[in-house]
Amino acid sequence: MDILRFATAGSVDDGKSTLIGRLLFDSKSIFTDQLEAVEATSAQRGDEYTDLALLTDGLRAEREQGITIDVAYRYFSTPKRKFIIADTPGHIQYTRNMVTGASTADLAIILVDARKGLQEQSRRHATLVSLLRVPHIVLAINKMDLVDWSEDVYREISEEFVDFAARLEFTDVTTIPLSALTGDNVVSRSANMDWFEGPSLLHHLENVYIASDRNLVDVRFPVQYVIRPQNGQGDYRAFAGQVISGVLRPGDDVIVLPSGLPSRVKAIDTAKGELAEAFSPMSVTVRLEDEVDVSRGDMIVRPNNQPTVTQDLDAMICWMDSEPMRVGAKYAIKHTTRSARALIKEIKYELDVNTLHRHRSPSDLPLNAIGRVTLRTTQPLMVDPYQRNRQAGSFILIDEATNRTVGAGTITEH
């Protein structure tokens, strides 16, 4: 059984939490004590229906205000797959939490209220999902019960989205009209919308093909930790880390970056024994033939397939802090297992999420803004374009005074 990670996205009150509640409820993934608690709360508040959003809105402040503040993770399985759901907030104020949830997703469900069509926040989320290169998108047109299950409304919104998405980079978009409240097209196909010939949402989630999303070509092994036991294990010295892409085998010629020192893989160890090959996302320990200088933050790669080693980055940045990002400011940067400092050299443009218009050369990038930025780092980083390698192409910026994570960056093609 494999895992599909998916995230919800969309504007406030478009029904994201209700959809997740419905999906869990109709797939019989809710435990009876959880349901009883939700029913009791709902009844006490005088809700007309049991409010399934209460299943994921777990914080006191969320339940008081009826909104989602931070991403909630939920888990369920069907005989086909294990699912990890990130139910993300719709409010602009909590965009950074939506980004948190979407960054690891294989698939994003962008919800749109059938009565309202695309809102600014739907566009912002679609832009972020595109920027984060979530490989699969479901455009879920929700609340179809409130527009008389109208095929015309469905077509209008689909077309509006296609127009907008034409300027974004989506590879796989599936549109499904549904009602999270009534359950139409969520787990089973809707009798109210016989004009729709596509799958139910759950059917799509169970069957969307994700195995080819992984990069098995470019060997990238960032060294996380050097294992060098002092307790009489001889001269054992090996490099622990997670294979982020490619397939690594004993006997492979490798080089260590950024030093460029060559060596060969002697063995790939795990606690259970040696492996004949290691691939993403396995956590292994690599031994090399030669006594080369390797430490945390270095990257082991194949000589004939190397990332760019550079101190100059060109990236799209989503800014997540109330204190704006300014040209000339310095931040801590974390990229794979490597930490350095980064200087903001230039903000080329800020992207208007509504129109996708580029505002040239702003002096700063405020909270929730997305912009194209050039940076200079104190140490070389081993990078790939994000579109080719999600892990070797991403970084975070950290404010050195507050230690807050303030920016998320995706490296653009050099």
Place this chain on the structure above:
Amino acid sequence: MTTDTSETRRYGLSQLDHLEAEAIYIIRELVAENERPALLFSGGKDSVVMLNLAVRAFAPGPIPFPVVHIDTGHNFDEVLAFRDRVVEQLGVRLIVGSVQEAIDEGFVREEPNGSRNRIQTPVLIRTAEQHGLSALFGGARRDEEKARAKERVFSFRDDFGQWDPKNQRPELWSLYNGRIHPGESIRCFPLSNWTELDIWQYIAREDIELPDIYYAREREVFLRDGMYFTINQHCRPGDDDEVFVESVRYRTVGDATLTAAVPSTATTPAEVVDEVAATRITERGATRGDDKVSEAAMEDRKKEGYF
């Protein structure tokens, strides 16, 4: 990127392999970035899995950090014996923070209901301070409880050990921010994405030893609030309670005065897997008196510094 289906199938990983790889990565990441981490180890199933993963993360080297047990004094005897045996086998250092001693010193006061769940928090924070621990690994899972479902893998805690759920650090991709100022700390949850079923499937697959109370045995029990309590030194039936023998096991191991057993016939990990897969009630809902206090009981305790 490849589209060759035979290739991609060959390089497929099961959900347990994914979760194991992710947890090992997280454990190594905290240890690489934090000066003084430690692992909370109670002998409960999640902390046993955590300890196993820590062994795997650093093999063939030793685990490079101590383990901490906040001893409420309300323990199941078998669990305490198990803790000591495992710690000795692995040769790791055990730090014990004793709630009983803290009560005797007047550092904390016993709660009227006798539960030590809440008062273990100040003891936990004090123990971490005394030993200069700047990060703690825990075996908490997001599927356990709705406040936990919201918490980051690297959960920042302020000088007082408090969690601020409305102001968590964004956590993108697998880039964890473990930076702290002196006095602040990180709670780290490598098992965040595991469910109770994943834990049991892993225990069965990897043949991991657990305290015996996790398996069904005929035990003397009585009913309280509809839950089965076994008789032990901390948990005695009242005069009106009817005592009978029932085949039960524990789904969670917490404060022995409050943790209930569940009726079960599962005597092996594989049988527990089948039982967990079929259950319709959460582990905490089935067994924990302490979570029934209020709808936000866990969130409130976490804000105070609880795990």
